[in-house]
Amino acid sequence: MNFKTEPATIAAFLEDTSNLKNGWTPGVFFPETPEEVAALLRDAVADGRRYTIAGNGTGTTGARIPFGDHVIAMQKLDRIGEVEVAGDERALLRVQGGALLQDVQAKASAAGWFYPPDPTEKTCFIGSTISNNSTGSRSLKYGPTRNHVQALKIALPQGDLLDIERGERFADADGRFTLDLPLAGRVTFRLPDYAMPTTSKHNAGYWSTPGMDLIDLCIGSEGTLGVIVEATLLLHPAPERVIACIAWFRSEEELLDFVGKARAESGGVSPRALELFDRRALEFLRQRYPEIPAKTSGAIYFEEESTADGEDGCLEAWLDLMERCGSPVEKSWAALDSVGLQKLRDFRHKLPVLVNEWLSRQSESKVSTDMALPDERFADLFRLYRDACDREGFTYIIFGHIGNAHLHLNILPRNHEEFVRAKALYRKFVAEVLAMGGTLSAEHGIGKLKSEYLVQMYGREGIMEMVRVKKALDPYLVLNVGNMIPKEYYE
Numbered sequence: 001m002n003f004k005t006e007p008a009t010i011a012a013f014l015e016d017t018s019n020l021k022n023g024w025t026p027g028v029f030f031p032e033t034p035e036e037v038a039a040l041l042r043d044a045v046a047d048g049r050r051y052t053i054a055g056n057g058t059g060t061t062g063a064r065i066p067f068g069d070h071v072i073a074m075q076k077l078d079r080i081g082e083v084e085v086a087g088d089e090r091a092l093l094r095v096q097g098g099a100l101l102q103d104v105q106a107k108a109s110a111a112g113w114f115y116p117p118d119p120t121e122k123t124c125f126i127g128s129t130i131s132n133n134s135t136g137s138r139s140l141k142y143g144p145t146r147n148h149v150q151a152l153k154i155a156l157p158q159g160d161l162l163d164i165e166r167g168e169r170f171a172d173a174d175g176r177f178t179l180d181l182p183l184a185g186r187v188t189f190r191l192p193d194y195a196m197p198t199t200s201k202h203n204a205g206y207w208s209t210p211g212m213d214l215i216d217l218c219i220g221s222e223g224t225l226g227v228i229v230e231a232t233l234l235l236h237p238a239p240e241r242v243i244a245c246i247a248w249f250r251s252e253e254e255l256l257d258f259v260g261k262a263r264a265e266s267g268g269v270s271p272r273a274l275e276l277f278d279r280r281a282l283e284f285l286r287q288r289y290p291e292i293p294a295k296t297s298g299a300i301y302f303e304e305e306s307t308a309d310g311e312d313g314c315l316e317a318w319l320d321l322m323e324r325c326g327s328p329v330e331k332s333w334a335a336l337d338s339v340g341l342q343k344l345r346d347f348r349h350k351l352p353v354l355v356n357e358w359l360s361r362q363s364e365s366k367v368s369t370d371m372a373l374p375d376e377r378f379a380d381l382f383r384l385y386r387d388a389c390d391r392e393g394f395t396y397i398i399f400g401h402i403g404n405a406h407l408h409l410n411i412l413p414r415n416h417e418e419f420v421r422a423k424a425l426y427r428k429f430v431a432e433v434l435a436m437g438g439t440l441s442a443e444h445g446i447g448k449l450k451s452e453y454l455v456q457m458y459g460r461e462g463i464m465e466m467v468r469v470k471k472a473l474d475p476y477l478v479l480n481v482g483n484m485i486p487k488e489y490y491e
Helices: 007-011 034-042 101-110 126-131 214-218 252-263 279-285 311-324 338-359 375-392 416-435 451-473
Strands: 002-004 028-030 051-054 070-073 084-087 090-096 149-155 161-165 176-181 185-190 227-237 241-249 273-278 298-306 333-335 396-401 406-411
Touching: 034 149, 034 161, 034 227, 090 101, 090 126, 101 126, 126 227, 149 214, 161 214, 185 451, 241 252, 241 311, 241 338, 252 273, 252 298, 252 311, 252 375, 273 279, 273 375, 279 298, 279 338, 279 396, 298 311, 298 338, 333 338, 338 396, 375 396, 375 406, 375 416, 406 416, 416 451
Parallel strands: 028 070, 051 070
Antiparallel strands: 002 028, 084 090, 090 227, 149 161, 149 227, 176 185, 241 298, 241 333, 273 298, 273 396, 396 406
């Protein structure tokens, strides 16, 4: 196992896409096997070390940035096994935690199968997507990563390697789990007793539902309870056809009406993705796509799976819905093959690139949201962001997963005064979204940047219940301290 202390090597682990500054570490370990990860944790107390687990730097919450802890880098644990067919409608794929999502998806596709989770950044580690219960556009149909994990191998904070198979370990009637471990001995803990939001996307705090499976506690725990060194993923048969389209709208109300009807599967449509671009987002995209129709107030990108026999009927149903909602069908961009589909996806993914280019010319960072409301309130979230930002006179864009009532607002401050006002508005949004039954984070997680807001979501009592779970598995606090739970709650 390599251990690096050279400044150039260390510097690469002091940043991600969060813009969090001032991290530092004495050095970085590069384990090559699950056993080496477990050995580092087993000896942590004797060696006087704490560890931060490093994904591939694609996260937005500063979770991988250390503040004095040693780093465990996961990239050498990148093995991908062979697809194992487990029935007509499912297959399994065993991968190590440092495997790239794009490589996992390619492996599944080459065998005629399909791994649905699709975060925008394809170079993330699969272990990180499990730690964050990642989603993406296809979660409208397939749900989050949690739905596609059959088994995990986890290096626990005291050095045990624990294999968890879905369906084997459940919380008892009191919400307790009991584990008998070779090194840690008997570990007993009770699940947090807080109310979970009723959103379809949620990644804020430990998952907690009556009688839940132990594997679901580990998924979305952001590496605070153990290191995901291996996972067995559930695959689906690859769809025979995928129809995709960008529909333009002259008014925001027509756009929202279209989303409501599509979500209700009005007229026979059945989307697997519904993604929004507001007018301001389209203005950014016109820099690279001048052919975007003029006088457009917004757009919806949608996908639906079909068959060769059903493709024409599927497309007709969508065109009919677009016409009923006022979309100029003749101007829409449609894709019926893999080349066209990739072009539309490239269009969708170009937006954050253009925003980052704009920000590079500014003196301030963006202020962005990852909140979601219950699905039926998708229009409320859009109007909440739009109306408040218009009142404040901000430069901003709204885009994202409107089918799950999960929209990303990016406020783009032009000076420090606007940045301060944007942060104040963000805090107001947190309070309003939580009051409306929403979640603080739908997909990006909490990390270090949002831990203070998690207290607002669950209260001190809820955070302390998370601390009790954390300390049961990590009594010496050696793993990812500072992520998700504010450090002061451990004192």
